[in-house]
Amino acid sequence: MSAAASGRRGRVLIIAGSDSGGGAGIQADIKTVTMLGGYAATAITALTAQDTLTVHAIHEVPADFVAQQIRVVLQDIGADAVKTGMLHRADIIRVVADALDAHAPDVPLVVDPVMVAKGGARLLQPEAEQALRTLLIPRAAVITPNLPEAEVLAGTRIADAAAMPDAARALLALGPRAVLLKGGHLAGDDLVDLLAAQGGASFRFENRRLHSTATHGTGCTLASAIATGLALGQPLNYAVEAARRYVRHAIEAAPGFGQGHGPLGHGWPLAAKG
Secondary structure, three states: OOHHOOOOOEEEEEEEEEEEEOHHHHHHHHHHHHHHOOOOEEEEEEEEEEEEEEEEEEEEHHHHHHHHHHHHHHHHHOOOOOEOOOOOOOOHHHHHHHHHHHHHOOOOOOOOOEEEEOOOOOOOOOHHHHHHHHHHHHHOOOOOOEEEEEHHHHHOOOOOOOHHHHHHHHHOOOOOEEEEEEOOOOOOOEEEEEEOOOOOEEEEEEEEOOOOOOOOHHHHHHHHHHHHHHHOOOHHHHHHHHHHHHHHHHHHOOOOOOOOEEEEOOOHHHHHHO
C-alpha cells in the first residue's frame, strides 16, 4: 500500500547505520521519531561497534539486503518521509536511490550527508561522495549538512556566518529543493543555521550555544526530527524550527553517560509531561 493510499501520516523510513552505543544512527533516529509522534521503520546500512569515544569497527551490510529492507517496508507499511544517514559505500547509495525511485518516488527525502563521526571515524568512503552528490542529493526535499560536510559537497570554504548564504546557493545548485546549513562548527557563542530553498526563500535560525559535551548524534536527531515533521504534514520551515527546539531540549536533558561525546536525552518530552 502506498503512503498516499493509506490515509495515515507519520511513517518515517530511516536508512542509516546502527550505533551500538545508542547515541546516534538508527538508535537515535528511532527514539526521535517515536518521541515526536511518528512511526519509525528502518533499513540498516552498516553495523558499528561504537561508544561515546569513537567508532571501533564497522561491519558491512550487503547492498542487496539494504535494498530488500527498503522494498519490503515500502511495499507493506509505506512511508510519509524517508531519512538517510550513514550510507558508507557507493553501491549502498546506488541501491538506495534505485529503491526509492521504484517504490517511493514522491515521498519527501531528508538527506543527512553523514561523512565523519564525532570521534573522527570516517563514515562515508571517499569514492562514495560523488554517488551521494549525484544520486541522492538531487532528489532530496532537504539536505542537512554541517559546515565540514557542506565544504566537501560544495567545494568551497565556509569561514564564517557571512559565507553561509553563498555556500547554501552552491549546495542548492546540486539539485535539492532545500538546504539546512548548520553553523555549529563556527567559533563563538552565537549559533546560526540557514535554511535556503530553491526560488530564493531563506530562513535564519539563531541560538546561543549550549556548552555541553552531550552532542553525540545531534545531526542524526535533527534530520530525523525534520523527517518526522514532514511525515506529519508540517511545512519545512516549521518542521526545521520544531526539530531544532527538540534537539536543544535533548542536549539540556542529556543523561551524562560515557567518557566522550555523550548521548542526548531523547526522552525529554516524557519527563516534561510527567
